[in-house]
Amino acid sequence: MKILVCISNxxxxxxxxxxxxxxxxxxxxxxxxxxxxxxxLALTRAIELKEAHAGAITEITVVxxxxxxxxxxxxxxxxxxxxxxIRVNADPKDAYTVALQLSEIIKKDSYDIILCGIESxxxxxxxVGGMLSELVDYxxxxxxxxxxxxxxxxxxxxxIDGGQEIIGISTPFIGIVQKGIAKDARIPNMRGIMMAxxxxxxxxxxxxxxxxxxxVSFDYPKSKAACKKVDPENxxxxxxxxxxxxxxx
Amino acid sequence: MSILVxxxxxxxxxxxxxxxxxxxxxxxxxxxxxxxxxxxxxxxDSEELNKLGTYGASKVLNVTDCRLYNLDNKAYxxxxxxxxxxxxxxxxxxxxxxxxxxxxxxxxIRLKAGLASGVIGLPTSFxxxxxxxxxxxxxxxxxxxIKTDVKIITLSQNAFGxxxxxxxxxxxxxxxxxxxxDIKSTVIEVNKVTGKILLTDAEIVVSGGRGMKGPENxxxxxELAQILGAATACSRPVSDEGWRTHEEHTGQTGKIIAxxxxxxxxISGAIQHLxxxxxxxxxxxxxxxxxxxxxxxxxxxxxxxxxxxxxxxIAAIKELKAN
Numbered sequence: 001m002k003i004l005v006c007i008s009n010x011x012x013x014x015x016x017x018x019x020x021x022x023x024x025x026x027x028x029x030x031x032x033x034x035x036x037x038x039x040x041l042a043l044t045r046a047i048e049l050k051e052a053h054a055g056a057i058t059e060i061t062v063v064x065x066x067x068x069x070x071x072x073x074x075x076x077x078x079x080x081x082x083x084x085x086i087r088v089n090a091d092p093k094d095a096y097t098v099a100l101q102l103s104e105i106i107k108k109d110s111y112d113i114i115l116c117g118i119e120s121x122x123x124x125x126x127x128v129g130g131m132l133s134e135l136v137d138y139x140x141x142x143x144x145x146x147x148x149x150x151x152x153x154x155x156x157x158x159x160i161d162g163g164q165e166i167i168g169i170s171t172p173f174i175g176i177v178q179k180g181i182a183k184d185a186r187i188p189n190m191r192g193i194m195m196a197x198x199x200x201x202x203x204x205x206x207x208x209x210x211x212x213x214x215x216v217s218f219d220y221p222k223s224k225a226a227c228k229k230v231d232p233e234n235x236x237x238x239x240x241x242x243x244x245x246x247x248x249x
Numbered sequence: 250m251s252i253l254v255x256x257x258x259x260x261x262x263x264x265x266x267x268x269x270x271x272x273x274x275x276x277x278x279x280x281x282x283x284x285x286x287x288x289x290x291x292x293x294d295s296e297e298l299n300k301l302g303t304y305g306a307s308k309v310l311n312v313t314d315c316r317l318y319n320l321d322n323k324a325y326x327x328x329x330x331x332x333x334x335x336x337x338x339x340x341x342x343x344x345x346x347x348x349x350x351x352x353x354x355x356x357x358i359r360l361k362a363g364l365a366s367g368v369i370g371l372p373t374s375f376x377x378x379x380x381x382x383x384x385x386x387x388x389x390x391x392x393x394x395i396k397t398d399v400k401i402i403t404l405s406q407n408a409f410g411x412x413x414x415x416x417x418x419x420x421x422x423x424x425x426x427x428x429x430x431d432i433k434s435t436v437i438e439v440n441k442v443t444g445k446i447l448l449t450d451a452e453i454v455v456s457g458g459r460g461m462k463g464p465e466n467x468x469x470x471x472e473l474a475q476i477l478g479a480a481t482a483c484s485r486p487v488s489d490e491g492w493r494t495h496e497e498h499t500g501q502t503g504k505i506i507a508x509x510x511x512x513x514x515x516i517s518g519a520i521q522h523l524x525x526x527x528x529x530x531x532x533x534x535x536x537x538x539x540x541x542x543x544x545x546x547x548x549x550x551x552x553x554x555x556x557x558x559x560x561x562x563i564a565a566i567k568e569l570k571a572n
Contacts, residue, residue, distance in 0.1 A: 011385070013520065013521050013524075014520050014521075015385075016388075017385045017388040017389045019389070037501070037502050041502075094363075095354070095364065096357070096358075096363070096364075099354075099358070118350060119350070121385070121386055121501060122384065122385060123384050123391070124366070124367055124382070124383055124384055124385070124386060125364075125366055126345070126350040126354070126366050126367070126403070127350075127353070127354040127357070127364055127366055128354070129354070130350070130351060130352070130353070130354025130355045130357075130358075131354040131355070131357060131358050131364075133322065133323075133354075133355060134326065134354070134355040134357075134358035134359055135358055139321075139322070139323055139433035139434055140322045140323070140351070140355070141322065141351075142322060142347060142351030143347040143350070143351065145495075155437075159347060159496065160347065160439075160441070161259060161264075161346070161347070161447045161449055161450070162442045162443075162445060162447045162448075162496075163439065163440050163442050164439075164440050165319070165436050165437075165439050165440070166436070166437045166438040166439075166440075167434050167435065167436055167437065168434070168435045168437050169433060169434045169435070170433065173433070176350075176351070178502075179495055179498065179502045179503055180495045184489075210396075211396060212362070212363030212364070212395070212396060212397050213363040213364070213365060213393050213394065213395050213396060214393070214394040214396060215384075215391050215392070215393055216379070216392050216393070216394055217391075217392045218384065218389050218390065218391050218392070219381075219389065219390045219391075219392070220388075220389060221387065221388075221389070221390060221527075224545075224546065224548070225548070227534070227544045227545070227547045227549065227550045228548065228549050228550070229544075229549075229550050229551070229552065230549060230550070230551050231551075232551050232552065232553030232554075232557070232558060235551070235558055235561040236561075236565045236568075238533070238549060238551060238562065238565075239562065239565040239566055239568075239569055241549055242510070242531070242533070242549070243569060246510075246531045246548065246549070248453070248509050248510040248530065248531045249453070249477060249510065249566065249569070
């Protein structure tokens with residue numbers, strides 16, 4: 001079986017977000033870029049599966065839709081343990097265009113398990129995995145917090161409100177994964193970093209696509225009023241404020 | 250022409266979020282001079298279906314195909330896309346929850362409709378159709394233009410509120426064309442926690458972090474939640490340590506919630522945590538560190554030991570409720 005993990009290149013989660021050009025463009029000055037946290041967990045689980053089912057999983061490929069600036073992030077995925085990488089040479093403008101480029105990759109080569117994070121921490125689109133599934137007409141399961149191989153089937157855990165479902169599904173399929181799928185992302189070691197330099201990173205040109213959506217400008221959320229501090233010796237005052245002022249209890 | 254809402258139920262009862270979606274769609278329908286239709290999938294009785302009229306749905310397509318009792322992303326997509334075609338829907342509204350995230354992108358492709366997910370209000374313009382959504386985990390807001398004829402929106406929880414717009418809902422049975430071969434996933438087992446308030450539906454959430462010192466100290470959090478009718482939650486280190494299950498983890502990579510009131514006990518307020526809770530209407534923080542970033546997000550705060558404050562808070566709330 002072959003696994004494809006779709007990864008997105010996002011600003012580090014602690015980045016202070018700023019925009020330029022009249023708030024139309026993200027200011028990338030000094031920004032540290034990382035693998036989208038959910039995608040990184042997906043990759044971690046893919047590597048765990050390959051280790052646990054030696055022979056059954058033969059190859060893990062990561063794919064990213066991005067300009068050459070995303071290559072350090074892709075190399076990190078290779079250093080963690082992916083076997084090969086593909087970069088679709090396009091600026092990821094919206095979820096549809098990203099999903100469309102990814103669907104072309106899947107049509108060119110066959111993959112049994114395709115994993116995507118449930119959302120990306122930049123546009124918070126929660127869309128690419130689902131769109132990709134429909135474009136290639138594969139079954140998809142969302143909010144997957146566990147995945148394993150049982151014979152010729154996959155066994156999944158799907159998070160639902162207040163619980164989980166255990167799901168059986170055959171390949172090929174697209175798993176849209178969330179927290180829980182792997183405990184901690186792996187940190188590349190020196191050997192992994194050295195090997196990543198020699199692993200194949202294929203660059204393919206994008207197909208043309210119309211945008212379905214256009215992110216025209218950005219704003220900042222309204223800043224909050226200063227926190228009203230209550231004396232720790234007077235907890236009753238807090239209850240009074242919540243009841244009479246905020247009217248939330 | 251219509252606006253179509255996916256009316257999701259939980260054990261046969263519509264979710265609170267469903268009523269919010271109908272209220273939202275009703276407001277949208279007034280601006281677009283159209284009506285609201287809803288599609289309900291699963292076992293929901295007629296009294297419950299009629300409730301959708303209370304919030305402004307004039308038509309309900311009721312799908313009772315037992316093959317759809319469990320969520321299958323493709324089959325649900327087919328059902329909703331067929332309903333949208335039947336109703337000539339120009340806008341389709343989903344909740345920004347796990348189900349909405351699972352189906353709305355597939356419907357988007359099937360109908361060649363642009364999708365804006367996690368929107369926080371009504372469109373700010375109709376020509377072009379422009380709507381505001383959260384980005385960078387609520388650190389910024391984006392003005393998004395949906396360029397396609399049909400538009401799909403997923404609405405963030407508590408972004409609009411529930412508004413009654415009483416009308417009579419015409420309930421119509423609807424049997425979408427779905428072949429057995431379209432259903433690829435099999436639900437083997439369902440494990441639901443019963444008797445607990447759902448974190449994503451809760452009006453009040455009581456949450457604890459590393460400052461709670463250990464899982465043995467969670468009794469106070471649970472008691473406070475119980476007397477307030479609240480759900481319990483935790484920060485990432487707490488779920489990573491296994492003190493609480495990861496279903497309770499609120500934050501950027503956990504659950505993103507927007508209750509009316511959020512209590513953060515012993516949570517320092519890492520930026521990733523704030524990303525998951527900053528849409529709460531009122532945030533109360535209790536932390537020993539006066540410089541903890543949680544106080545920048547909080548409306549009310551106590552600089553003190555959560556373990557000491559919680560019992561006093563429980564006593565004060567009991568007193569309030571008794572009077």
